[in-house]
Amino acid sequence: MDDDWVRPYPPGSGRWLVIAWEAAALGLLTYATIEQFDLIGHGVRLTACVLAAVWVVGAYRILRHGVYVSSQGVRIEGLLRSRTMRWREVAGVRLHHATHRVGPWRIESGMTVLLERHDGATVGTELWAQGVDFHARPRLFRDVYQEIRNRHQAAAQR
Incomplete structure (x- = not known):
């Protein structure tokens, strides 16, 4: 198919609220995971990076939705x-x-x-x-x- 795809409407501002909500939820999940498993050093960084990557991919999909x-x-x-x-x-x-x-x-x-x-x-x-x-x-x-x-x-x- 051709590449002239258009969304016939502008996205609603509520999408940014959803993205912020997801950031807060993943931040809380990160904190709870670190506390629950007593992570330190590389474990903290790995957990934070993985959940941040999940948030970035999710935010992109929400914006493209x-x-x-x-x-x-x-x-x-x-x-x-x-x-x-x-x-x-x-x-x-x-x-x-x-x-x-x-x-x-x-x-x-x-x-x-x-x-x-x-x-x-x-x-x-x-x-x-x-x-x-x-x-x-x-x-x-x-x-x-x-x-x-x-x-x-x-x-x-x-």
């Missing part, structure tokens, strides 16, 4: 993996009202964007109306959804 589009397809960058689909593999783009079951209770999660494949399967995107990118910007969520639909329709007409 999201949905990217091009004229050729859609790329979903998750925290642990990425997935690229050509537009011809996508049968449709739709909104989904997500709910989760916890025992007898149903928990409303809000709107997400799903990609429907031609074989009937659905692929979840990283777009969530209540997520850090769109929580305070509901209009932007609808605009991004429309942008993805428009790109899919334009590709289908070619």
